[in-house]
Amino acid sequence: MKIILLGAPNSGKGTLAGNIKEKYNLIQVSTGDLLRAEVATGSELGKHIHEVQLSGGMVEFETVLDVMNKFLASVPEDKGLLFDGFPRDLKQAEALSKMTKIDAVLLLDVEPDEILRRALGRLTCSSCKAVTNKEYVDSNICPKCGGELVTRADDNEETVRKRIKTYFDSTYPLIEYYERLGMLHKIDAGHTPTYTMEQAVAILSSL
Ligand SMILES: [Zn+2]
Numbered sequence: 055m056k057i058i059l060l061g062a063p064n065s066g067k068g069t070l071a072g073n074i075k076e077k078y079n080l081i082q083v084s085t086g087d088l089l090r091a092e093v094a095t096g097s098e099l100g101k102h103i104h105e106v107q108l109s110g111g112m113v114e115f116e117t118v119l120d121v122m123n124k125f126l127a128s129v130p131e132d133k134g135l136l137f138d139g140f141p142r143d144l145k146q147a148e149a150l151s152k153m154t155k156i157d158a159v160l161l162l163d164v165e166p167d168e169i170l171r172r173a174l175g176r177l178t179c180s181s182c183k184a185v186t187n188k189e190y191v192d193s194n195i196c197p198k199c200g201g202e203l204v205t206r207a208d209d210n211e212e213t214v215r216k217r218i219k220t221y222f223d224s225t226y227p228l229i230e231y232y233e234r235l236g237m238l239h240k241i242d243a244g245h246t247p248t249y250t251m252e253q254a255v256a257i258l259s260s261l
Pocket residue numbers: 179180181182183184196197198199200201
């Protein structure tokens with residue numbers, strides 16, 4: 055089973071990814087992890103990636119594909135994969151279609167207003183960096199370590215609205231692409247993580 059997860063920041067994508075990965079014993083595939091692993095091997099490709107990253111640049115499209123191809127060739131064909139954060143745009147999606155067969159694309163569907171509400175309620179612990187939400191705690195004391203919970207400077211309304219717009223602008227062509235291929239499954243992610251997971255399991259069981 056090979057699945058792609060699409061969802062805005064604060065859509066609950068990280069939580070769902072963790073739950074699906076565990077239940078179906080999938081390998082989670084993220085571009086960041088693959089690039090880091092390639093750098094760690096010390097290969098020519100890895101050295102190149104490291105140089106680009108040190109210069110503060112974006113790793114080129116072709117290089118990302120090379121790394122992805124290398125990874126896909128290294129895992130057995132029947133091993134389940136969960137793509138998270140890749141593909142990021144239409145170009146990557148078309149390239150991925152040529153590399154392997156994807157079984158389903160799960161889209162976590164949340165209203166922009168709900169994303170905004172969740173983002174603005176986000177609290178980060180200043181000591182252990184744990185993330186929680188104003189909905190779940192009634193003081194500014196971290197439940198994990200007792201440190202102080204603070205609102206990050208970039209969790210203000212203007213920045214969050216920009217983040218949401220960037221997400222929708224880049225993801226909309228992807229959604230259309232997978233919808234056209236009949237692979238897109240929408241999940242109502244505006245409620246609890248449990249409800250989100252129930253819908254995902256129902257979709258994946260019917261594949
Ligand atoms: Zn803490």
